[in-house]
Amino acid sequence: MSASRRQFLNAGAAVGAATVAACASPGPSGAAGPKVLFGQAPVTVPVVGRDEQFQVRRIYCVGRNYAAHAREMGSDPTREPPFFFQKPTDAIQVVPPGVTVDHPYPPITKNYHYEIELVACLGKGGRNVTAAQALDMVFGYAAGLDMTRRDLQRAMGDQKKPWEVGKSFDKSAVISHIHPATMTGHLAKGAIWLKVNGNVKQNANLNQMTWNVAEQIANLSTFYELFPGDIIYSGTPENVGPVVRGDVMTGHVEGIYDISVKVV
Numbered sequence: 001m002s003a004s005r006r007q008f009l010n011a012g013a014a015v016g017a018a019t020v021a022a023c024a025s026p027g028p029s030g031a032a033g034p035k036v037l038f039g040q041a042p043v044t045v046p047v048v049g050r051d052e053q054f055q056v057r058r059i060y061c062v063g064r065n066y067a068a069h070a071r072e073m074g075s076d077p078t079r080e081p082p083f084f085f086q087k088p089t090d091a092i093q094v095v096p097p098g099v100t101v102d103h104p105y106p107p108i109t110k111n112y113h114y115e116i117e118l119v120a121c122l123g124k125g126g127r128n129v130t131a132a133q134a135l136d137m138v139f140g141y142a143a144g145l146d147m148t149r150r151d152l153q154r155a156m157g158d159q160k161k162p163w164e165v166g167k168s169f170d171k172s173a174v175i176s177h178i179h180p181a182t183m184t185g186h187l188a189k190g191a192i193w194l195k196v197n198g199n200v201k202q203n204a205n206l207n208q209m210t211w212n213v214a215e216q217i218a219n220l221s222t223f224y225e226l227f228p229g230d231i232i233y234s235g236t237p238e239n240v241g242p243v244v245r246g247d248v249m250t251g252h253v254e255g256i257y258d259i260s261v262k263v264v
Protein backbone atom coordinates (compact mmCIF):
# COMPACT_ATOMS: atom_id res chain seq x y z
CA MET A 1 0.00 0.00 0.00
CA SER A 2 1.34 3.44 -0.88
CA ALA A 3 1.98 6.00 1.83
CA SER A 4 -0.60 8.36 0.38
CA ARG A 5 -3.23 5.62 0.23
CA ARG A 6 -2.50 4.70 3.85
CA GLN A 7 -2.85 8.33 4.92
CA PHE A 8 -6.15 8.54 3.11
CA LEU A 9 -7.47 5.45 4.87
CA ASN A 10 -6.26 6.68 8.26
CA ALA A 11 -8.00 9.99 7.71
CA GLY A 12 -11.18 8.15 6.82
CA ALA A 13 -10.98 6.05 9.95
CA ALA A 14 -10.52 9.16 12.07
CA VAL A 15 -13.58 10.80 10.54
CA GLY A 16 -15.58 7.61 11.07
CA ALA A 17 -14.57 7.39 14.70
CA ALA A 18 -15.49 11.01 15.31
CA THR A 19 -18.91 10.43 13.76
CA VAL A 20 -19.59 7.42 15.95
CA ALA A 21 -18.55 9.33 19.06
CA ALA A 22 -20.87 12.17 18.14
CA CYS A 23 -23.79 9.75 17.71
CA ALA A 24 -23.16 8.11 21.05
CA SER A 25 -22.82 11.41 22.88
CA PRO A 26 -25.18 14.07 21.58
CA GLY A 27 -23.92 16.37 24.30
CA PRO A 28 -25.62 18.16 27.15
CA SER A 29 -27.27 20.69 24.87
CA GLY A 30 -29.26 17.96 23.15
CA ALA A 31 -28.32 19.50 19.84
CA ALA A 32 -29.02 17.31 16.85
CA GLY A 33 -26.00 15.24 15.79
CA PRO A 34 -25.14 14.15 12.28
CA LYS A 35 -27.77 12.47 10.13
CA VAL A 36 -27.44 8.73 10.66
CA LEU A 37 -28.68 5.67 8.86
CA PHE A 38 -30.58 3.11 10.93
CA GLY A 39 -30.56 5.27 14.05
CA GLN A 40 -31.25 3.41 17.29
CA ALA A 41 -33.16 4.55 20.32
CA PRO A 42 -31.01 4.65 23.45
CA VAL A 43 -31.34 1.65 25.78
CA THR A 44 -32.85 2.93 29.00
CA VAL A 45 -34.05 1.54 32.34
CA PRO A 46 -36.63 3.37 34.51
CA VAL A 47 -35.46 4.75 37.84
CA VAL A 48 -37.64 4.28 40.90
CA GLY A 49 -39.04 7.60 42.07
CA ARG A 50 -37.67 9.63 39.17
CA ASP A 51 -38.98 10.84 35.82
CA GLU A 52 -35.63 10.42 34.12
CA GLN A 53 -34.56 7.04 32.82
CA PHE A 54 -31.06 5.60 33.16
CA GLN A 55 -29.34 5.26 29.79
CA VAL A 56 -27.23 2.10 29.66
CA ARG A 57 -23.80 2.49 28.11
CA ARG A 58 -22.15 -0.89 28.68
CA ILE A 59 -23.10 -4.09 30.47
CA TYR A 60 -20.25 -5.71 32.37
CA CYS A 61 -20.64 -9.01 34.20
CA VAL A 62 -18.47 -10.59 36.87
CA GLY A 63 -17.83 -14.32 36.64
CA ARG A 64 -17.70 -16.83 39.52
CA ASN A 65 -18.00 -14.31 42.32
CA TYR A 66 -19.50 -16.59 44.97
CA ALA A 67 -17.23 -19.42 46.13
CA ALA A 68 -19.90 -22.11 46.06
CA HIS A 69 -20.87 -21.16 42.49
CA ALA A 70 -17.22 -21.25 41.42
CA ARG A 71 -17.02 -24.79 42.80
CA GLU A 72 -20.16 -25.92 40.99
CA MET A 73 -18.71 -24.54 37.74
CA GLY A 74 -15.60 -26.66 38.27
CA SER A 75 -13.28 -23.86 39.42
CA ASP A 76 -11.08 -23.36 42.44
CA PRO A 77 -12.85 -20.77 44.57
CA THR A 78 -9.68 -19.29 46.02
CA ARG A 79 -9.62 -15.55 45.79
CA GLU A 80 -8.31 -15.27 42.24
CA PRO A 81 -8.79 -11.81 40.72
CA PRO A 82 -12.30 -11.10 39.45
CA PHE A 83 -12.84 -11.60 35.73
CA PHE A 84 -15.31 -9.88 33.47
CA PHE A 85 -17.27 -10.31 30.27
CA GLN A 86 -19.75 -8.08 28.51
CA LYS A 87 -23.20 -8.37 27.07
CA PRO A 88 -24.42 -6.11 24.28
CA THR A 89 -26.26 -3.07 25.60
CA ASP A 90 -29.42 -3.94 23.68
CA ALA A 91 -29.63 -7.29 25.51
CA ILE A 92 -31.48 -5.44 28.29
CA GLN A 93 -34.97 -6.69 29.15
CA VAL A 94 -36.68 -4.52 31.75
CA VAL A 95 -39.02 -6.11 34.31
CA PRO A 96 -41.34 -3.54 35.95
CA PRO A 97 -42.71 -4.11 39.47
CA GLY A 98 -45.84 -6.17 39.94
CA VAL A 99 -45.96 -7.78 36.52
CA THR A 100 -44.69 -11.02 35.01
CA VAL A 101 -42.77 -10.33 31.82
CA ASP A 102 -42.63 -12.84 28.97
CA HIS A 103 -39.06 -13.87 28.18
CA PRO A 104 -38.47 -15.82 24.96
CA TYR A 105 -36.56 -19.10 25.20
CA PRO A 106 -33.52 -18.37 23.01
CA PRO A 107 -32.49 -20.36 19.95
CA ILE A 108 -29.91 -23.15 19.69
CA THR A 109 -29.63 -23.99 23.41
CA LYS A 110 -31.02 -27.06 25.13
CA ASN A 111 -29.84 -26.03 28.62
CA TYR A 112 -30.99 -22.51 29.44
CA HIS A 113 -29.93 -21.28 32.91
CA TYR A 114 -30.92 -18.53 35.32
CA GLU A 115 -28.38 -16.57 37.36
CA ILE A 116 -29.85 -14.11 39.88
CA GLU A 117 -27.53 -11.15 40.46
CA LEU A 118 -27.24 -7.76 42.10
CA VAL A 119 -26.62 -5.11 39.44
CA ALA A 120 -24.63 -1.95 40.28
CA CYS A 121 -25.40 1.02 38.02
CA LEU A 122 -22.79 3.75 37.69
CA GLY A 123 -23.56 7.45 37.76
CA LYS A 124 -19.92 8.52 37.59
CA GLY A 125 -16.93 7.25 35.65
CA GLY A 126 -13.25 6.88 36.21
CA ARG A 127 -10.21 4.74 35.71
CA ASN A 128 -7.85 3.18 38.23
CA VAL A 129 -10.18 4.09 41.05
CA THR A 130 -9.63 2.64 44.51
CA ALA A 131 -12.19 0.48 46.25
CA ALA A 132 -12.54 3.28 48.80
CA GLN A 133 -13.61 5.67 46.00
CA ALA A 134 -15.69 3.20 44.03
CA LEU A 135 -19.04 3.32 45.83
CA ASP A 136 -19.25 7.06 45.18
CA MET A 137 -19.57 6.10 41.51
CA VAL A 138 -22.65 3.93 42.08
CA PHE A 139 -25.89 5.69 41.19
CA GLY A 140 -28.12 2.81 42.15
CA TYR A 141 -28.88 -0.88 42.21
CA ALA A 142 -31.14 -3.34 40.44
CA ALA A 143 -31.98 -7.02 40.50
CA GLY A 144 -30.91 -8.85 37.37
CA LEU A 145 -30.80 -12.21 35.65
CA ASP A 146 -27.63 -13.06 33.73
CA MET A 147 -29.41 -15.53 31.47
CA THR A 148 -27.04 -18.14 30.06
CA ARG A 149 -27.08 -20.74 27.29
CA ARG A 150 -25.08 -23.08 29.52
CA ASP A 151 -24.54 -25.80 26.95
CA LEU A 152 -23.08 -23.34 24.47
CA GLN A 153 -20.99 -21.63 27.14
CA ARG A 154 -19.52 -24.96 28.23
CA ALA A 155 -18.96 -26.29 24.71
CA MET A 156 -17.11 -23.16 23.66
CA GLY A 157 -15.09 -23.07 26.88
CA ASP A 158 -14.12 -26.71 26.44
CA GLN A 159 -12.75 -25.82 22.99
CA LYS A 160 -10.97 -22.75 24.40
CA LYS A 161 -13.12 -20.55 22.21
CA PRO A 162 -14.81 -17.35 23.44
CA TRP A 163 -18.09 -18.23 25.17
CA GLU A 164 -19.79 -15.18 23.70
CA VAL A 165 -22.76 -17.10 22.31
CA GLY A 166 -23.44 -18.59 25.74
CA LYS A 167 -23.73 -15.21 27.45
CA SER A 168 -24.33 -12.45 24.92
CA PHE A 169 -27.64 -12.73 23.12
CA ASP A 170 -31.00 -11.02 22.80
CA LYS A 171 -32.77 -10.31 26.10
CA SER A 172 -30.04 -12.08 28.09
CA ALA A 173 -29.70 -9.13 30.51
CA VAL A 174 -32.94 -9.11 32.50
CA ILE A 175 -33.15 -6.19 34.94
CA SER A 176 -35.53 -4.50 37.38
CA HIS A 177 -36.00 -0.77 37.53
CA ILE A 178 -33.02 0.94 39.12
CA HIS A 179 -33.26 1.96 42.77
CA PRO A 180 -31.13 5.02 43.59
CA ALA A 181 -28.54 4.36 46.28
CA THR A 182 -29.93 7.41 48.03
CA MET A 183 -33.02 5.25 48.69
CA THR A 184 -31.48 1.85 49.35
CA GLY A 185 -28.05 2.65 50.72
CA HIS A 186 -25.20 0.58 49.31
CA LEU A 187 -26.23 -3.05 49.13
CA ALA A 188 -23.55 -5.22 50.70
CA LYS A 189 -25.57 -7.79 52.62
CA GLY A 190 -29.00 -9.31 52.60
CA ALA A 191 -30.90 -12.07 50.89
CA ILE A 192 -30.49 -12.93 47.21
CA TRP A 193 -32.66 -15.77 45.95
CA LEU A 194 -34.38 -17.16 42.90
CA LYS A 195 -37.47 -19.35 42.71
CA VAL A 196 -38.78 -21.31 39.75
CA ASN A 197 -42.53 -21.92 39.88
CA GLY A 198 -42.43 -21.04 43.58
CA ASN A 199 -39.66 -23.48 44.47
CA VAL A 200 -36.43 -22.02 45.89
CA LYS A 201 -33.46 -22.76 43.63
CA GLN A 202 -30.79 -20.23 44.55
CA ASN A 203 -30.60 -18.82 48.09
CA ALA A 204 -27.63 -16.89 49.43
CA ASN A 205 -26.50 -13.59 50.92
CA LEU A 206 -24.90 -10.64 49.18
CA ASN A 207 -22.13 -10.70 51.80
CA GLN A 208 -20.95 -14.03 50.35
CA MET A 209 -19.51 -12.36 47.26
CA THR A 210 -15.82 -13.09 46.81
CA TRP A 211 -15.30 -9.53 45.53
CA ASN A 212 -17.72 -6.88 46.74
CA VAL A 213 -19.13 -4.19 44.46
CA ALA A 214 -16.47 -1.64 45.39
CA GLU A 215 -13.69 -4.12 44.65
CA GLN A 216 -15.32 -5.12 41.36
CA ILE A 217 -15.47 -1.49 40.22
CA ALA A 218 -11.88 -0.82 41.27
CA ASN A 219 -10.59 -3.87 39.40
CA LEU A 220 -12.75 -3.27 36.33
CA SER A 221 -11.50 0.33 36.14
CA THR A 222 -7.97 -0.93 35.60
CA PHE A 223 -9.09 -2.66 32.40
CA TYR A 224 -11.55 -0.05 31.08
CA GLU A 225 -12.31 3.58 31.63
CA LEU A 226 -15.74 3.51 33.24
CA PHE A 227 -18.51 5.98 32.44
CA PRO A 228 -21.90 6.97 33.77
CA GLY A 229 -24.38 4.47 32.35
CA ASP A 230 -22.14 1.45 32.77
CA ILE A 231 -23.78 -1.33 34.76
CA ILE A 232 -22.18 -4.34 36.42
CA TYR A 233 -23.85 -7.70 37.02
CA SER A 234 -22.01 -8.75 40.16
CA GLY A 235 -22.11 -12.52 39.87
CA THR A 236 -24.50 -15.26 40.93
CA PRO A 237 -24.57 -17.59 43.92
CA GLU A 238 -24.58 -21.36 43.69
CA ASN A 239 -27.32 -23.65 42.41
CA VAL A 240 -27.78 -22.26 38.95
CA GLY A 241 -30.04 -24.44 36.88
CA PRO A 242 -32.27 -24.79 33.85
CA VAL A 243 -35.65 -23.39 32.91
CA VAL A 244 -37.98 -24.46 30.13
CA ARG A 245 -40.91 -22.81 28.42
CA GLY A 246 -43.74 -22.17 30.86
CA ASP A 247 -41.50 -21.74 33.89
CA VAL A 248 -41.91 -18.59 35.98
CA MET A 249 -38.78 -17.25 37.65
CA THR A 250 -39.08 -14.96 40.67
CA GLY A 251 -35.91 -13.12 41.62
CA HIS A 252 -35.20 -11.36 44.89
CA VAL A 253 -32.40 -9.04 45.93
CA GLU A 254 -32.73 -7.42 49.36
CA GLY A 255 -33.76 -3.79 48.98
CA ILE A 256 -35.15 -4.24 45.44
CA TYR A 257 -38.66 -5.30 44.44
CA ASP A 258 -38.98 -8.92 43.29
CA ILE A 259 -38.82 -9.51 39.56
CA SER A 260 -41.06 -12.04 37.81
CA VAL A 261 -40.27 -13.52 34.41
CA LYS A 262 -42.07 -16.22 32.43
CA VAL A 263 -40.13 -18.24 29.86
CA VAL A 264 -42.18 -18.49 26.67
Ligand code: MN
Residues within 6 Å of the ligand: 061, 062, 063, 115, 117, 146, 233, 235, 236
Ligand atom coordinates in the same frame (compact mmCIF):
# COMPACT_ATOMS: atom_id res chain seq x y z
MN1 MN B 1 -23.42 -14.36 35.98
